[in-house]
Amino acid sequence: MDITLTLTNVLYVVTAGLVLLLLWKSQRKQSSIGQLPPGPTPYPLLGNILQIDVKEPYKYYLKLSKKYGSVFTIWLANSPVVIISGYQALKDTMIGLGEEFSGRATYPLLMKITLGYGVLSTSGHHWKEMRRFTLMTLKYFGMVRRSIEERVREEAEKLVEMFKKCKGSAFSPADMLSNTMANVICSIVFGQRFEFEDPQFKFLLQTVNSVFTVLNSPIGQIYNVFSKLVSLFPGKHHLLFRDVDKAREYCKRQAKARINNVDPSCPQDLIDAFVELLGCRWSISEKRCICCIWHGCV
Incomplete structure (x- = not known):
């Protein structure tokens, strides 16, 4: 009994000491700003x-x-x-x-998802560099390759066909519209469109939706404040991180398949343009390229 009482008292003292230390550090940080x-x-x-x-x-x-x-x-x-x-x-x-x-604020959750790359979540020199490259690539696709307008028209025609199949009955167009817009993006990034029932297409779309859902959720806001603490507990943020890693792996496979097959004079999509840009620097900048391709989807 005495040992138990002693251990309990020690635990109380240690807990109180930790609380006081945290309070002191908190006040010191606020006063030093x-x-x-x-x-x-x-x-x-x-x-x-x-x-x-x-x-x-x-x-x-x-x-x-x-x-x-x-x-x-x-x-x-x-x-x-x-x-x-x-x-x-x-x-x-x-x-x-x-x-x-x-500039843009660096939120822990967004940094975990983007790894500090891309266009939408960065600022400074890296943002300017990526923005310039992306705009030049999109301009090239619009002038030389099959124009983005044609890609949109193709998806719009398929959307109209799906609407016609629902004639005479009520339906929600939300998923159809979402899939159509996603396919336009995929045709620019990957150079191909997906069938709406394609498992890989469904997974990519689900992962992108999960990113915005978690970012705007209470757990997302709490993660931005207590990232290290929240990381220790289970939750949908861990499921999101797992899915984002899988999506990056898919982008990595797509990019590696192009390394030896890219026509420098005629890139077919955003991945080709990235691979051609990096060239011999691929092994050094692979992580950056993969993240930028993934953020092209987001």
Whole structure:
């Protein structure tokens, strides 16, 4: 009994010590950030998370803007977030100071999915380089190869055929429209369209949908704040990471199959263009290329 009591007391002391240490580190970090716009007082460790309406956060931000002005600060755990509210404040910031605010925040969940590559989730030199290459490639496809307009027209004709098959009965066009748009993208990235019942096509589409679902879900928001902690627990975020890895592997197989078969003067799709761009640097930049091909699908 004495040993049990002693161990319990030691556990209490250690727990209390850890809590005090975390509180001290939290306060130290907040005080070391520098001069930030005013805002509600954050709780230790959690910041203002408990005060935010997860479903309708804009209502909470609107309330704060009336109290603290058009520019204010909230804390998500130990991370400060400056909120800009109102037309004039946004105009002054995004137009008047556009260069200073042209970067993108690095969210842990998005970084886990993109590995820091692509066009939509990056900024700076890498973003400019990839954007320039992507625009040049798309322009080439539009002028020299079968135009993107023709790809869209082909998918639109197949969509109309599917609509005709539903004549006389009510139906939801959501999946048909989603599949049609996805096939246009696939024809540009992979150089081929898929049948809607193709298992690989279904998997790619499901994975892309899962990315946006998890990003906008409560678990996605919590992951961005406590990424290391949330990674220790099971959840749909782990299923997403597994599916994203499988999608990258598919893109990798597609790219490797083209390495020795690309016509430098006539790339057929985005993968051909990437492989031709890298050339002998493929082994060095393979990871980057695969991620960029995958993000072409997203």
